[in-house]
Amino acid sequence: MEDNCSNKICGDKKKLIARANRVEGQIRGIKRMIEEDAYCDDVLNQISSAKAALDGIAKVILENHLRKCVVSGIKNNEENKVIDELIYTLGKMMK
């Protein structure tokens, strides 16, 4: 049985940080656009792109979380804790 993954992030850490770095760059770009009076539509489209990039990161983490933590948690009879957390997390993701 796999280890409970509560003490390591789910997913390829290096790639996830590289993706988060790109989002950070996008946010800085958005700040610069606001400062330099960019056209509203362009700022809004950049915000949509940053959100889509965050969704991409979340999707990777969620998929790994399901395959690792959730499976091992349930096999270790911690289903109540694991599923309660998952429902809370999915609720926030779907809002």
Add this chain to the structure above:
Amino acid sequence: MEDNCSNKICGDKKKLIARANRVEGQIRGIKRMIEEDAYCDDVLNQISSAKAALDGIAKVILENHLRKCVVSGIKNNEENKVIDELIYTLGKMMK
């Protein structure tokens, strides 16, 4: 009639930059969580919070954009351009 707002961002620039700064801090927090092997659910919830904060910024810009640029553009008979852009922008926001 109001000026066409294509050369100034729609909304209180100072407040918008302050909000974008907070999002930038959230993204750095997410990177740190990934580096330090935070629990997946906690990272996912932080990503949802950053997305909600970006939505808040977009909502302010969109509302001001509608009240200013869209109204003045249409009054200046640029409705085709203004509405085409708006439909594209809303399409990205709703995806």
Add this chain to the structure above:
Amino acid sequence: MEDNCSNKICGDKKKLIARANRVEGQIRGIKRMIEEDAYCDDVLNQISSAKAALDGIAKVILENHLRKCVVSGIKNNEENKVIDELIYTLGKMMK
């Protein structure tokens, strides 16, 4: 200038009703699946499809509404009313 469209639906009425009929059929299909104890994932996927179909209808109506009612309303100096309504509507669509 176009007429204010407050007394006719924005979009091809016949096509919109045909699409709404298909959604009604999807909802009846979902009810049947629930009654016949279909597998949860299949029911959830049908619900997602019905939501996507509703989004498709909403997109057509919104686009036509922007091109017709919103433009004519603003040209008739009713921008406050028209934009207030639009912001409320978009707020509900984006929730």
Add this chain to the structure above:
Amino acid sequence: MEDNCSNKICGDKKKLIARANRVEGQIRGIKRMIEEDAYCDDVLNQISSAKAALDGIAKVILENHLRKCVVSGIKNNEENKVIDELIYTLGKMMK
């Protein structure tokens, strides 16, 4: 261990059907609004309400599915099948 729930819907069947009936009524209301040339904003808001009602039904089914089928499937060593399906379903729900 609970039974694998693949042969019964997750959730209180009677209540779920009652909720689906209400959505069906909403869709018929939307068709009537389109036929009677209701104001676009009103139709769009009704569509948003129907989507929210479908989300409510999906949320109940998903929560029960996680607590029952997913848990029992994993305990029965069918994690690959169960998690693959779940990822597909969540992907459609989050689109």
